[in-house]
Amino acid sequence: MYTPPEDRYTKIPYRRCGKSGLKLPAISLGLWHNFGNITPISIGQQILRTAFDNGITHFDLANNYGPPYGEAERNFGIHMDNDWHSHRDELVISTKAGYDMWPGPYGNFGSRKYLMASLDQSLKRMHLDYVDIFYHHRPDPETPIEETMQALHDIVKSGKALYVGISNYSAEQAETAIKTLKGMGTHMLIHQPNYSMFNRTLEKGLCNVLENEGVGCIAFGPLAGGILAGRYLNGVPEDSRAGHDPRYLKPDNITEQKLSKVRSLNTLAELRGQTLAQMALAWTLRNGYVTSALIGASKPQQVIENAQALKNLEFTAAELAEIENILSEE
Numbered sequence: 525m526y527t528p529p530e531d532r533y534t535k536i537p538y539r540r541c542g543k544s545g546l547k548l549p550a551i552s553l554g555l556w557h558n559f560g561n562i563t564p565i566s567i568g569q570q571i572l573r574t575a576f577d578n579g580i581t582h583f584d585l586a587n588n589y590g591p592p593y594g595e596a597e598r599n600f601g602i603h604m605d606n607d608w609h610s611h612r613d614e615l616v617i618s619t620k621a622g623y624d625m626w627p628g629p630y631g632n633f634g635s636r637k638y639l640m641a642s643l644d645q646s647l648k649r650m651h652l653d654y655v656d657i658f659y660h661h662r663p664d665p666e667t668p669i670e671e672t673m674q675a676l677h678d679i680v681k682s683g684k685a686l687y688v689g690i691s692n693y694s695a696e697q698a699e700t701a702i703k704t705l706k707g708m709g710t711h712m713l714i715h716q717p718n719y720s721m722f723n724r725t726l727e728k729g730l731c732n733v734l735e736n737e738g739v740g741c742i743a744f745g746p747l748a749g750g751i752l753a754g755r756y757l758n759g760v761p762e763d764s765r766a767g768h769d770p771r772y773l774k775p776d777n778i779t780e781q782k783l784s785k786v787r788s789l790n791t792l793a794e795l796r797g798q799t800l801a802q803m804a805l806a807w808t809l810r811n812g813y814v815t816s817a818l819i820g821a822s823k824p825q826q827v828i829e830n831a832q833a834l835k836n837l838e839f840t841a842a843e844l845a846e847i848e849n850i851l852s853e854e
């Protein structure tokens with residue numbers, strides 16, 4: 525029997541998601557890794573419980589998280605039954621469809637056929653009646669945006685998702701999608717782009733679109749898969765993502781140039797009294813572009829450490845300049 529601590533809502537801030545009624549924890553937990561069939565289910569349970577114990581009320585999934593595809597949702601269904609049904613109204617649970625999920629022309633991209641079927645499958649796997657947020661996971665170059673947005677609109681009307689969002693859309697694509705959906709009478713709640721010190725695409729126009737349209741932003745990969753948590757400062761640990769799942773973080777991408785920046789950033793973090801992971805998360809959340817930083821974790825301790833980032837989100841102008849300096853080093 526799981527009993528979360530009563531003071532859990534005093535531990536971290538909650539931020540309004542764009543111009544909506546929904547608040548998200550400033551740090552959310554993603555289940556892309558560490559919830560498939562290569563991680564014991566007890567570890568997943570500890571990570572989820574630790575997150576909720578620390579005020580993290582938002583769990584982010586997708587149809588294809590695993591391995592294999594669907595497994596993170598299937599395991600989450602087990603966690604729902606064990607721990608979460610009695611806390612359902614305290615949780616924001618999201619899932620997505622947009623990448624390849626099942627064979628044939630109807631298991632990928634952005635058709636109405638795919639999105640409707642995928643959400644039904646996700647709900648079954650997770651033992652849920654509805655998700656809080658359903659995302660179109662990536663833009664589809666072939667399906668008319670009207671069809672994809674109509675599917676999101678109808679999904680909200682059906683009650684199978686309370687809100688909808690998009691992910692990996694460029695500034696232009698996002699603006700078109702948001703306006704198309706708005707024309708149908710549904711507000712786009714949120715965009716989920718990649719954003720970290722190593723990926724600044726959000727700052728090139730997308731953040732302005734989201735702000736103008738009152739759409740929230742949840743940044744995935746704020747620790748660059750662990751590189752910005754200093755995970756690889758002394759080689760590739762066996763229990764790290766690059767060590768055991770190199771398909772998603774190739775050791776070749778952990779270059780000496782990146783590590784040299786990470787070392788300098790680490791020194792600055794120490795001066796601030798934070799770990800590198802904490803500073804990287806605080807930086808992501810520094811200026812209000814981002815509603816919530818969407819982290820992954822392989823150990824409960826990482827969740828605890830990362831949640832502590834929220835104790836200091838302030839940067840001096842000199843610190844910000846120093847970070848820009850480090851990031852621009854050749």
Ligand code: NDP
Nearest residue numbers: 554555556744745746747748749750753764765819820822
């Ligand atoms: P992060 O950049 O937060 O990387 C998480 C990894 O960093 C962890 O698995 C762990 O790696 C390491 N880490 C985390 N905290 C610490 C710490 N304190 N100290 C040391 N290492 C740490 O994000 P992810 O790449 O995992 O993505 C997060 C979520 O974003 C996903 O779960 C998913 O929900 C979403 N996402 C969405 C995408 C989209 O297309 N919309 C694409 C990718 C992700 P290790 O395993 O080595 O311990």
